[in-house]
Amino acid sequence: MSTQITFFPVGNGDMTLIELDDASQTKILIDMNIRDSADDEANEDYFDVASELRSRLKNDSKGRPYIDVFLQTHPDQDHVRGLAKHFHLGAVDDYKEPKEGEQAKIIIQEIWSSPIVWRRADKRTGHTLCEDAKDFNTEAKRRVNLYKNAKKIGEAGDRIRIIGKDEDGKTDGLEAILTEVDITFTKINERETQMVEVYVLGPLQAKDVEDEDRLSKNHSSVILQFKIAAQPYGSKTNIFLCGGDAEVAIWRELWRKHQNAPHCLSYDILLTPHHCSWHTLSEDSWSRSKNPKVDEDAKSALSQAKRYAQLIASSNVIKDDDNDPPCWGAKKEYEAIAANVSGEFVCTSTKDQEVMEITLTSGGPQKSPKRASNITLGAGLASSATPKPHG
Numbered sequence: 525m526s527t528q529i530t531f532f533p534v535g536n537g538d539m540t541l542i543e544l545d546d547a548s549q550t551k552i553l554i555d556m557n558i559r560d561s562a563d564d565e566a567n568e569d570y571f572d573v574a575s576e577l578r579s580r581l582k583n584d585s586k587g588r589p590y591i592d593v594f595l596q597t598h599p600d601q602d603h604v605r606g607l608a609k610h611f612h613l614g615a616v617d618d619y620k621e622p623k624e625g626e627q628a629k630i631i632i633q634e635i636w637s638s639p640i641v642w643r644r645a646d647k648r649t650g651h652t653l654c655e656d657a658k659d660f661n662t663e664a665k666r667r668v669n670l671y672k673n674a675k676k677i678g679e680a681g682d683r684i685r686i687i688g689k690d691e692d693g694k695t696d697g698l699e700a701i702l703t704e705v706d707i708t709f710t711k712i713n714e715r716e717t718q719m720v721e722v723y724v725l726g727p728l729q730a731k732d733v734e735d736e737d738r739l740s741k742n743h744s745s746v747i748l749q750f751k752i753a754a755q756p757y758g759s760k761t762n763i764f765l766c767g768g769d770a771e772v773a774i775w776r777e778l779w780r781k782h783q784n785a786p787h788c789l790s791y792d793i794l795l796t797p798h799h800c801s802w803h804t805l806s807e808d809s810w811s812r813s814k815n816p817k818v819d820e821d822a823k824s825a826l827s828q829a830k831r832y833a834q835l836i837a838s839s840n841v842i843k844d845d846d847n848d849p850p851c852w853g854a855k856k857e858y859e860a861i862a863a864n865v866s867g868e869f870v871c872t873s874t875k876d877q878e879v880m881e882i883t884l885t886s887g888g889p890q891k892s893p894k895r896a897s898n899i900t901l902g903a904g905l906a907s908s909a910t911p912k913p914h915g
C-alpha cells in the first residue's frame with residue numbers, strides 16, 4: 525500500500541482518510557458523513573462511502589475492523605453522520621459480534637476532539653446537536669473519565685487526545701492527554717510513526733481573538749496541518765491543511781497571528797473549509813450583498829499554497845448561482861489561488877461519484893490514475909517551492 529489521502533464524495537460534508545505506509549498501516553479518519561439511502565425520505569441514491577471506507581480498513585487481532593484515529597473537527601451532522609450505525613461506541617469489552625446480515629462495527633482506537641468547539645457549537649443560536657454528535661460526546665467523555673480515574677493513557681479503544689486547552693481551566697489535570705494550540709505532535713495512537721508531524725493551529729482561544737462574540741457565531745473547528753512522509757524516516761514532503769468548517773473570523777485571526785511565519789499555514793493539499801463556503805473568505809453575504817468583499821487577511825491565510833497545490837472542495841456540485849455553501853464566488857477565489865501556483869481546484873462531487881485518492885510521494889502529492897486530469901503534478905518540485913507571500 526502507498527501513503528495516501530482519500531476524499532469521499534459525501535456532498536456538503538467532510539470525510540477524509542489518511543493512510544500511512546508504516547509498519548502498522550496507520551489510518552486516520554477525519555470526520556464522516558455516511559448518508560444512507562434507506563434513511564433518506566427523498567430516497568436519494570448515495571454513493572456507498574461506508575463500503576469504500578471498510579474496504580480500506582484492517583482488522584485487529586480479534587478480527588474486528590478498526591481505525592487508529594477518528595478526528596472530529598466539530599459536531600455538525602455533516603461531520604459525524606453515521607457514527608452510531610457504523611462504529612462501536614463504549615468499552616471494547618462490550619463489543620458485539622455482528623448478527624447475520626449485519627456489518628461489523630468499526631473500533632475507534634483513539635479519538636481526537638476539542639471541548640471548546642463543542643461548547644461553542646452548543647452556544648450558537650438555534651443549534652441543537654444531532655444524535656450522532658450526542659453519541660460522540662458521550663463516548664469522548666467516557667474516555668476522558670477513564671483517564672481521570674486511572675491517571676494513565678488507556679488501551680486502544682479507550683484513548684482520547686484533547687486538541688486545544690479548554691477555557692476556565694476545565695482541562696486542568698488532563699495535560700497527559702491534551703495537545704495545546706501551536707504544539708506539534710508526532711505520536712499517533714500511542715505510536716511514533718516516523719512519518720507524520722501534526723501542528724495544531726486551532727481551535728483558537730477566545731483570548732487570542734479580537735472579538736470573542738464573532739468567534740462564537742462563526743463555526744469553530746479543530747484546524748491541523750499534517751506534514752507527511754511517503755515512507756518511514758523519509759522527508760515530510762506532503763503538507764495537508766484541514767480546518768473543518770472554520771470561517772472567516774478564524775482564518776483572519778490565524779493570518780494575523782502567523783503572517784510573519786506563513787509556513788505555519790502552507791499546504792500542498794487544502795481541504796477548502798466549510799464546503800467551499802463564501803463565509804470562509806468574506807463577512808458579506810454572497811446572495812444579499814451587491815458587492816461582496818473578500819477579507820484579505822482570511823484569504824492570505826488560505827493562500828499559502830505550495831507549487832502544484834491541490835485545493836479540494838468537499839461539497840455538492842458548485843453552480844453559478846446564489847447558493848452558499850458551496851459558493852461559486854468562493855470557487856473562483858480558490859481557483860485563483862490554485863492558478864498562482866500551477867495547482868488545481870477540484871470538487872468531490874463528480875458525475876461518476878468516485879472517491880478521490882491522492883498518493884503522497886517523496887516528490888509531493890500525486891493524484892491516483894482513475895481521477896487524473898491533464899494537469900501534470902509536481903514530482904520533485906512540491907517540496908522546494910516556497911509559499912506565496914501575502915496578497
Ligand SMILES: [Zn+2]
Nearest residue numbers: 537600602769
Ligand atoms: Zn460542514
